[in-house]
Amino acid sequence: MKPQLPSHQIFFEYLLIDISNSFTKFAFATRDKTGKSHRIPTAKLSLESLRKITAKKRFKTVILSSVVPEKEKLLVKIFKSKALLRVNFRLNLGVGIDYPIPASIGEDRLANAASAVALYGAPVVVIDFGTAVTFDIISPEKKYVGGVIAPGLEVMTDYLYHRTALLPKINLLEPVSAIGKSTESAMMAGAVIGYRGLVKQILSEIKQEISPNKPVKIVATGGYADLIAAKLPEIEFVHSGLTLEGLRIIGNLNFKKTESF
Numbered sequence: 001m002k003p004q005l006p007s008h009q010i011f012f013e014y015l016l017i018d019i020s021n022s023f024t025k026f027a028f029a030t031r032d033k034t035g036k037s038h039r040i041p042t043a044k045l046s047l048e049s050l051r052k053i054t055a056k057k058r059f060k061t062v063i064l065s066s067v068v069p070e071k072e073k074l075l076v077k078i079f080k081s082k083a084l085l086r087v088n089f090r091l092n093l094g095v096g097i098d099y100p101i102p103a104s105i106g107e108d109r110l111a112n113a114a115s116a117v118a119l120y121g122a123p124v125v126v127i128d129f130g131t132a133v134t135f136d137i138i139s140p141e142k143k144y145v146g147g148v149i150a151p152g153l154e155v156m157t158d159y160l161y162h163r164t165a166l167l168p169k170i171n172l173l174e175p176v177s178a179i180g181k182s183t184e185s186a187m188m189a190g191a192v193i194g195y196r197g198l199v200k201q202i203l204s205e206i207k208q209e210i211s212p213n214k215p216v217k218i219v220a221t222g223g224y225a226d227l228i229a230a231k232l233p234e235i236e237f238v239h240s241g242l243t244l245e246g247l248r249i250i251g252n253l254n255f256k257k258t259e260s261f
Contacts, residue, residue: 015059015061019042022130025039047074085250087247094253095138095143108243109126111246112242120237122140123139127219127235128242129223129225134148148202153228157172170187174192178193200234220237221242225240
């Protein structure tokens with residue numbers, strides 16, 4: 001008979017962690033469902049912050065994607081007593097890799113690809129609106145074939161603020177008009193409407209290259225996905241938790257189902 005565990009503790013199969021340049025996102029998950037996500041600034045990721053997140057919770061395996069090596073090392077040290085799976089191209093992702101240097105593909109981008117194919121099928125393009133905006137392309141044969149990287153929306157507006165004497169820092173919202181009636185509204189129009197033009201043209205070129213005769217699904221995620229997708233019909237789906245879902249899917253593909261706690 002298994003020992004009785006305190007009733008106030010909660011048990012999960014996975015702790016999912018996605019470390020990006022700006023924020024680190026966490027979620028606890030069973031094999032079938034990803035729970036509510038939480039995020040903290042990556043700069044504040046520490047032993048103490050992890051203790052708060054994991055308090056009164058038990059989990060078997062940590063599934064990790066990271067683009068910040070320093071913080072990744074911290075997590076590997078903290079969770080050394082746990083099973084820990086770092087996302088990489090050698091795992092079963094449910095997606096093939098047709099890319100010259102697969103080790104150079106970001107771990108979060110592999111998670112996005114795995115999630116998009118599992119949830120939406122192929123061919124599919126994932127647009128992740130983060131510090132940089134990334135496009136990840138999966139062919140009709142369900143192979144990761146490459147991507148596009150451009151400056152993120154906030155990076156572009158912050159650049160104007162830092163590199164000019166008179167332009168202010170702005171909060172990005174839907175512009176009232178394409179014609180700005182103030183410095184702030186002119187910057188807003190240039191950023192949001194201009195960014196949609198960038199995304200639209202990149203998608204047009206990608207579609208012609210990978211699948212000119214078959215529809216390509218477009219999935220957006222990341223902080224500004226809702227804003228840009230609102231008036232860009234090319235984007236069919238917005239999934240705020242796409243990366244974390246991908247980590248859960250990768251966990252299921254690489255770990256056999258085990259007995260419950």
